[in-house]
Amino acid sequence: MKARSIAAGMKTALLYIFLLVFLTPFLLIVMNSFKTTQQFVENPLSLPTNFHFGNYTSAIGKMDFLHGFLNSLIITVVSVFIILIFSAMTGYLFVRFKWKVNSFIFFVMLASLTLPFQVLMIPLVMLYGNLDLLDSKVTLLFMYLGFGVPFGVFTFHGFIKGVPFELEESAFIEGSSRLRTFFQIVLPLLKPVFVTLIVLDILWIWNDYLLPSLVLLSPAHRTLPLSTFNFFSSYSVDFAPLMAGLIMTVIPVLVLYLFLQKQIIKGITEGALK
Amino acid sequence: MKKKNVLSNAGTFLLFGGPSIFAFAAVVVIPFLVGLYLTFTNWDVRTGNSDLIGLANYYEVFSDKVFLGQLWFTLKYVFFTVFIANGAAFFIALALTSGAKGEQWLRTGFFTPNLIGGIVLGYLWQTLFSQVLPYLGNKYGWSLFSTSWLTDTITAFWALVIATAWQLIGYLMIIYIAGFSGVPGDVLEAASIDGANRSAVIRKIILPLSIPATVICIFISISRSFLTYDINLALTKGGPFNSTELATYHIVQKAFLSNQYGIGQAEAVVLFAVVAIIALTQSYLLKKLEVES
Numbered sequence: 144m145k146a147r148s149i150a151a152g153m154k155t156a157l158l159y160i161f162l163l164v165f166l167t168p169f170l171l172i173v174m175n176s177f178k179t180t181q182q183f184v185e186n187p188l189s190l191p192t193n194f195h196f197g198n199y200t201s202a203i204g205k206m207d208f209l210h211g212f213l214n215s216l217i218i219t220v221v222s223v224f225i226i227l228i229f230s231a232m233t234g235y236l237f238v239r240f241k242w243k244v245n246s247f248i249f250f251v252m253l254a255s256l257t258l259p260f261q262v263l264m265i266p267l268v269m270l271y272g273n274l275d276l277l278d279s280k281v282t283l284l285f286m287y288l289g290f291g292v293p294f295g296v297f298t299f300h301g302f303i304k305g306v307p308f309e310l311e312e313s314a315f316i317e318g319s320s321r322l323r324t325f326f327q328i329v330l331p332l333l334k335p336v337f338v339t340l341i342v343l344d345i346l347w348i349w350n351d352y353l354l355p356s357l358v359l360l361s362p363a364h365r366t367l368p369l370s371t372f373n374f375f376s377s378y379s380v381d382f383a384p385l386m387a388g389l390i391m392t393v394i395p396v397l398v399l400y401l402f403l404q405k406q407i408i409k410g411i412t413e414g415a416l417k
Numbered sequence: 418m419k420k421k422n423v424l425s426n427a428g429t430f431l432l433f434g435g436p437s438i439f440a441f442a443a444v445v446v447i448p449f450l451v452g453l454y455l456t457f458t459n460w461d462v463r464t465g466n467s468d469l470i471g472l473a474n475y476y477e478v479f480s481d482k483v484f485l486g487q488l489w490f491t492l493k494y495v496f497f498t499v500f501i502a503n504g505a506a507f508f509i510a511l512a513l514t515s516g517a518k519g520e521q522w523l524r525t526g527f528f529t530p531n532l533i534g535g536i537v538l539g540y541l542w543q544t545l546f547s548q549v550l551p552y553l554g555n556k557y558g559w560s561l562f563s564t565s566w567l568t569d570t571i572t573a574f575w576a577l578v579i580a581t582a583w584q585l586i587g588y589l590m591i592i593y594i595a596g597f598s599g600v601p602g603d604v605l606e607a608a609s610i611d612g613a614n615r616s617a618v619i620r621k622i623i624l625p626l627s628i629p630a631t632v633i634c635i636f637i638s639i640s641r642s643f644l645t646y647d648i649n650l651a652l653t654k655g656g657p658f659n660s661t662e663l664a665t666y667h668i669v670q671k672a673f674l675s676n677q678y679g680i681g682q683a684e685a686v687v688l689f690a691v692v693a694i695i696a697l698t699q700s701y702l703l704k705k706l707e708v709e710s
Contacts, residue, residue: 155517162526168583169530171549172541187549229437236433240426248438255445259644261665262689263445265672265682266452269462289444292437321429350534352647357673368536368647382544389537396532404525411528411588412595415633 176386183383198387206388210363211370212395215349218280218366222287223344229288230295230340231333235325237296238303249300252293260290260353268357278360286358287348295340302336303329342403342410349396367392456683462676474683484667484684488691491643491664494577495695498642502582502589503634509586510593511619524594528587535584539651542580543567546652570660573653577661580648585641589634596630597623628707632700639699643692664688 163170175183176198177191202208237245267286268277276282306329314324352368359365371392374385400407456474460467478484509527513520530538547565554562566572600623608618624631646665649655655662655670662670668688672681 151517154512154515155519158512158517158523159519162523165527165583165586166529168541168545169533172544184548184552187552225436229440232433233437236430240429242426242430244430245434248434251446252441255441255449257693258445258449259640259689259692261644261668262452262682262685263448264669265678265685266448266455267444268673269455269460269678270448270451272462285440286444288437289440289442292441293445296437322432325433346532350537352534352536352650353669368534371536371540371651374540382548385540386544389540392537393533397529400525400529400532408524408528408591411531411591415588415592415637 172386173390176383176390178383180381180383183386198383199391201381202384202388202391205384206367206370206373207362207365208367208370208388208391211365211367214280214359214364215366215368215395218283218287218355219345219348222284222291222348223341225284225288226291226295226344227337227340230292231299231330231336232325233292234296234299234303235329237300239308249296252296255293256297264353264357271358277358278364280359280364283355283358286354290354291344291347294343298336298340299333302333306332338406339410339413342407343414345399346396346407452682453686455679456686458679460678462678470679474679475687477680478683478687484664487662487667488664488688490574490661492691494574494581494645494663495639495642497575497578498581498585499635499638501578502585502638503631505582506586506589506634507593507631510590510597511623513590514594514597524591527590530584531587533584535645535647536651538580538584539648542576542583542648543652546576567653568657570657573657573661577645577649577652577663580652581642581645584648585638589638592634592637593627593630596627596633599630600626625706628703632703635703636696636700639696640692643688643695 171187174191175187177194177196178189179195179197182189182191237249271277271282310332311324311328314328319327350368351366355366355369359369371385371388374380374388457469457471458467459470459473513523513527517523533541546567550562551565553559554564566576604622604626605618608622613621644665645663646669649661649663649666653661655666664684665688668681668684671677671684675681
């Protein structure tokens with residue numbers, strides 16, 4: 144028995160060592176973000192002698208961090224919010240009203256899930272460019288709604304199918320309107336779906352690059368992933384602030400992950416298995 | 418009474434479906450149809466001129482040696498990325514479901530790279546490949562690392578594969594773990610009573626029973642790596658000398674830098690067809706291997 148527990152301990156230790164190796168690329172960047180560029184170039188493996196936060200302040204200036212952070216935050220929060228509310232309402236509509244037009248639209252939405260962004264990006268830029276709607280955060284929010292709705296509706300649809308109609312019936316008898324019933328009775332039941340979708344949509348939108356790079360043209364609108372480009376605007380790259388900038392772009396998601404890891408893992412699993 | 422009913426139905430439809438269906442139509446359906454039409458025209462972004470030219474764009478795509486070369490480069494990249502990422506994810510998932518202590522924490526740790534977006538991840542690996550590895554190569558005399566991997570086509574290819582696989586592994590691992598938990602404990606117990614060793618258990622029981630998870634993982638990794646753009650842009654920027662441009666990178670350049678919208682869109686449609694055919698074929702073939710437990 145004792146030999147067995149030693150073997151198990153060894154195995155756990157080995158796994159932790161392997162994890163450390165696996166995460167080395169990231170940890171090296173974290174470590175070097177506290178050194179000066181010169182110290183980094185001289186020896187990227189040396190531990191920082193004194194914690195040098197200068198890189199962080201210079202990265203904040205160079206990538207206009209506060210602006211980028213605010214843009215990313217607004218775009219992520221508002222997009223996720225509108226995707227969730229409108230998808231939930233439409234999922235409800237498709238479950239409770241089996242009209243032909245509803246099943247047709249639902250079918251088209253499901254089919255569209257196979258479409259990669261690549262086949263849509265050129266006509267999108269062309270159409271919205273012609274209408275002079277590019278370079279606006281509102282347009283980007285609208286596009287995220289359009290891209291996020293099919294999966295949202297699909298997920299809510301699957302869940303609402305299992306919600307018994309009797310729950311709503313009594314509310315209708317008491318004269319509650321359709322909309323009020325939805326928000327007061329149905330919506331609170333959808334909490335697990337909300338968590339899954341919030342996780343998946345935040346990770347998607349916070350990290351997205353290609354779509355915002357096509358829509359948000361002026362520097363004032365830039366999200367964080369777009370702002371990292373600033374480090375490469377000059378001829379030679381100053382690595383230490385770059386590393387600090389990269390870390391700062393990841394930190395919001397990492398903090399979220401630290402608090403919600405169970406939900407995130409659950410959300411990812413459910414999202415992938417659908 | 419009937420008229421009122423129709424009106425109220427239409428009201429319900431607009432209220433509950435209006436905003437999302439409108440956005441979906443305006444962002445997905447209409448651009449998709451316009452995009453198909455676009456492939457049959459020579460639309461010019463500067464003059465706004467557009468004539469129907471039949472299949473000329475597709476003809477151009479299939480006779481463009483540069484694009485075909487990049488499609489082939491993309492295929493090789495997808496093959497190795499899918500192979501490495503799935504292999505690593507499978508074995509990590511296996512190790513993390515065998516009863517080690519703190520599996521939850523290890524799982525959390527291995528998943529972390531997947532939270533990093535493609536652009537940031539690309540710059541992170543760019544720093545490693547262009548600065549840290551050459552430093553090690555020169556210090557310890559490892560010739561493999563003595564020059565930056567990003568300055569040579571072959572090593573830059575592997576840099577792309579490694580960075581992409583690193584991002585995918587945690588994600589695939591989660592799906593494999595979910596798949597393994599579907600393997601019934603009594604089957605494993607019976608096998609160990611019969612004296613099956615670990616590798617036999619993996620080959621004969623776990624692998625066949627986790628085929629549904631494998632199908633999903635390979636499907637996801639194929640479609641994701643075929644569409645890689647961010648990592649390509651941040652890590653190699655298509656270089657050296659445009660030799661590491663993946664298909665999406667090429668399409669973006671074609672459309673938005675050379676302003677050849679029609680040809681770019683035809684290339685995108687071809688890329689989509691290739692991804693769909695390969696992803697569906699593998700699902701079909703692997704699903705045949707599925708067994709009931």
